[in-house]
Amino acid sequence: MSSALKPLPFYVTFTAGAIAGVSEILTFYPLDVVKTRMQLERGKTSTSLLGSFRTIIREEGFGRLYRGLVPPLLLEAPKRATKFAANDFWGKTFKDLTGQPEMTRQLSIITGCSAGATESFVVVPFELVKIKLQDKSLASTYSGPLDVVRQIVRKGGILGLYAGMEATFWRHLWWNGGYFGSIFQVKTMLPKAETPQGQLLNNFVSGSVGGFVGTVLNTPYVVKSRIQGAEKLPGVIPKYNWTYPALITIFREEGPAALYKGFVPKVLRLAPGGGVLLLVVEFTLGVFRKALGPPYI
Template structure:
């Protein structure tokens, strides 16, 4: 391959499919940690910790409870991850063109990730709300459709978008940290000489990106869980409504540590999960390139 040759960018459908396959792979592997994380975030008292919360769920509610609420995120993961990587590809190309740079830079990578997160957040809100309602220990809903039915009956269709603003900030900061760190870590790692080296670099950079993204966005995730998990009572102002005022309320009433409730199960899921995600995406895109042949190789 000559120095001037660059593979043609893959079509949108390839990025969409790669993101979808990666998302489903990640969620099937790590979902129980998400249930534990949500329980810890909704608990306004003293946290039992990861092990205590996990053992409490298993002892009191059974192992099956660790998979309660799986259907909404499973249905969501394909479009969500697909939108994430397709949007990242879309914004990345446009920001490079608009900036006049010849290639992606660190600042453009962060801006691209944040923009992809903002785009992704619009898709996920109703699914996240249903998932949180089902994961709550006090949940009496029969299933996903029962949540949708009751929310619409009580609050109208817009009720499904409760927590939209907090979801925006959660995805904005996670994606900025994730894609920004991937760019930096890949630049620090030795240039891959074999396909195994490339897979290793993708996993490491994805895992570090997942860790950085999780550190940045956990307070916003906690607030989102509180907003979406709360029962909406007509005429009564919710305690948690907007992201930054809610963060201030939690700092005042529960202290700084409350903003990182559920951090351990969240990072245990999203750090290796971020590695798995990028690994599967890059592998799938590589398969597409081989199938489509020149000029995509």
Template structure:
């Protein structure tokens, strides 16, 4: 959906039907390998760097407890760090999912990118990916902090798990709302076939936002929002629930000084 240019769009259901009718059910899983390999290290980096930057900003500001502003800043910093891990995997995924793709598989994308532009060829779309993750993580962790303060205090483990899921899901929705325009731009930049000597139409993040807005209208900046939010809102809740549950297990096993 994000790679479609123009003001018309098939929509979520229409896209499913078109892909299945024209390319078969198997096409729905095209590009599965990159996100499958990326998911665990990406989430580990997200929460590890969020803890690192949180402690760093607390030390720098002299605060003893996390605040709303610090939680947003911490999330943005974690997203910036995370983006460096994500870019090559996202590039491979987009190249494979493009309707016009002729690549044989993930390694074919990697080989051709390196052959054409060297190792930096794997980092096409770095800037747009950077902003995509900055805004998602800022919205995600910022909302988690705020929602947790509004929810009733959990008296049981089950209530705590539910609070984590709710705050994480709302954070996932907010992050998706903030970062979808940057995700559209990232998809356009990474999906473009570069011609030597020709400046790509979608090249820099913020100018590309303006180009899409001007040529396709504001709605085009939110192409793919529905499938993204259906994945990332509940996914954000499950993610926080699993992380907090796992940390709780390690705290009991190792003791507070270690976790």
């Protein structure tokens, strides 16, 4: 995107992010359900990806793969808008602070981490509701998303919706740092696109690599699902409470492989999902630029 172009209005970025996020969620959500189930498993045994799919469909029906879909769908517009708007804001801020006229690899990583940290404050309540609805052990506890919210607020107040905030912060910080940092690096390595189709391909490839790297970096934060999936009992200190002590507990009790439970479905979703996300965002922004005309194009 040329620096000579006038920045697009906020509603354009918001709409592009919303369209991209909804597209990605509808395509890959069943993998997220399986990933969450695998992360909630205790002990050293782990069900395979296909085994988890078969078990869910056989015991609970195909529709279960889309249970908990409403919160992420409602989240995607503000979440993706926040992700890309924050990345743009922090990119400009860090370039001004360092005196760099153009983005560098180091700045792209720092910018991505900052965008992820910003994004985390938006997503926590929605993630919490999603985890509660996806957990098989809580299937009879909640009748739907609004019931989850009502019960959480009744038991813990409004702040109860922010259970797992610290773990979510670290998860999004590392994912976005890996995502945006990889996109910058991969784009410098790919041949320059000479056609719109080539540009779309470059966006998909760089976004997919970014999604893969981000997933490798943040999958050990499996503890977020456990923190948000646990029921709070009065006077009882949760086994999984703070991120890094909890990671040590899982490593010690279940082995290093437990930190990557659910990695396969997660990477199968977020690697191509990252590509779809960037491709749809850039395509939608291009459509808006053409529609708005100079000085946006």
